[in-house]
Amino acid sequence: MNVLITGGTGFIGSRLVSRCIDRGDNVKVLGQKNTLAETDNCKRIQSQGAQVFFNEIADADFVQKIMKGIDIVFHLAAAQHEMNILDKVFWDVNVEGTKNILEASINSGVQKFIHGSTIGVYGILDGLINEKSPCIPDNIYGTTKLAGEKLALSYKDKIHVSAIRIPETYGPGDRRLLKLFKAIKKKKFPIIGKGNNLHHLIYVDDLINGFFTAADNEKSNGEVFLLSGEKPVTTNEMVDIVAKELGVSHPGVRIPIGPVWFLATIVENVLRPLGIQPPIHRRRIDFFKKSFSLSSQKAEEMLGFFPKVNFNDGVKFTAEWYKKNNLL
Numbered sequence: 362m363n364v365l366i367t368g369g370t371g372f373i374g375s376r377l378v379s380r381c382i383d384r385g386d387n388v389k390v391l392g393q394k395n396t397l398a399e400t401d402n403c404k405r406i407q408s409q410g411a412q413v414f415f416n417e418i419a420d421a422d423f424v425q426k427i428m429k430g431i432d433i434v435f436h437l438a439a440a441q442h443e444m445n446i447l448d449k450v451f452w453d454v455n456v457e458g459t460k461n462i463l464e465a466s467i468n469s470g471v472q473k474f475i476h477g478s479t480i481g482v483y484g485i486l487d488g489l490i491n492e493k494s495p496c497i498p499d500n501i502y503g504t505t506k507l508a509g510e511k512l513a514l515s516y517k518d519k520i521h522v523s524a525i526r527i528p529e530t531y532g533p534g535d536r537r538l539l540k541l542f543k544a545i546k547k548k549k550f551p552i553i554g555k556g557n558n559l560h561h562l563i564y565v566d567d568l569i570n571g572f573f574t575a576a577d578n579e580k581s582n583g584e585v586f587l588l589s590g591e592k593p594v595t596t597n598e599m600v601d602i603v604a605k606e607l608g609v610s611h612p613g614v615r616i617p618i619g620p621v622w623f624l625a626t627i628v629e630n631v632l633r634p635l636g637i638q639p640p641i642h643r644r645r646i647d648f649f650k651k652s653f654s655l656s657s658q659k660a661e662e663m664l665g666f667f668p669k670v671n672f673n674d675g676v677k678f679t680a681e682w683y684k685k686n687n688l689l
Contacts, residue, residue, distance in 0.1 A: 367392075370390065370406070373477075510524045542679075591671045
């Protein structure tokens with residue numbers, strides 16, 4: 362198969378590139394090198410045989426040019442965690458960029474389009490969440506990702522398209538949880554709030570297996586799928602599992618969430634309009650505030666999707682990768 366992966370120099374995207382190459386696909390990547398991690402990922406996937414391009418998905422002519430001969434698109438590119446950019450950038454990338462990729466896919470006769478969405482479309486919800494749960498995004502990222510998801514699914518009569526709502530994803534190659542691992546190892550990770558909020562993470566290879574099953578199943582056209590790991594864990598449990606894997610004890614320092622949320626709000630409101638990345642902001646505090654318990658029943662029944670890696674094993678594999686690459 363000839364595959365195009367947008368966002369292919371990111372954590373999930375680069376892992377997907379390697380898996381596609383391993384199964385014999387020819388892979389083109391639309392990515393960036395804005396961080397050291399993206400640069401490292403780029404070097405790795407290029408050494409494995411991927412063709413990497415660095416144009417923006419807003420460049421419709423270029424997107425059309427590299428789409429020639431592509432059979433399947435995995436669309437993961439997104440404006441995501443940047444807090445020093447205008448709302449317009451999120452709309453340009455997450456909605457208009459998605460439209461460019463879709464139109465180019467149709468014009469080039471692409472067979473399957475897998476759209477990477479997010480659990481961020483839900484905002485803050487209580488209870489077990491599934492594909493029918495109300496979507497009430499509470500920030501510009503979730504708002505634009507929901508708009509991009511709806512746009513993608515509106516093309517279901519023109520191209521086979523499925524949307525995957527991606528939860529917190531971890532595993533070898535992840536640099537976001539690296540900060541958590543490092544802080545816990547140094548015994549400098551305070552828990553903000555009670556630590557009882559739930560995280561329903563998914564191991565990166567399980568997520569990619571879900572991408573593949575959605576692409577291979579003819580019944581997936583026009584459908585949204587929520588993928589998740591075996592079971593949710595609380596922030597307290599997550600910290601304890603990581604600490605145990607690293608052979609340290611957690612100091613148990615706790616900070617009330619109210620004052621931190623108030624400070625994050627002020628810092629964000631002052632620095633973001635100036636184009637400065639806030640050192641602390643509300644979406645970062647969401648790690649301690651939002652709670653997700655997710656149901657993958659639809660994916661299980663329709664796609665035969667079942668996660669294989671539990672959180673304890675996933676933490677072990679992730680820690681081993683960090684140590685192997687001298688990151689811990």
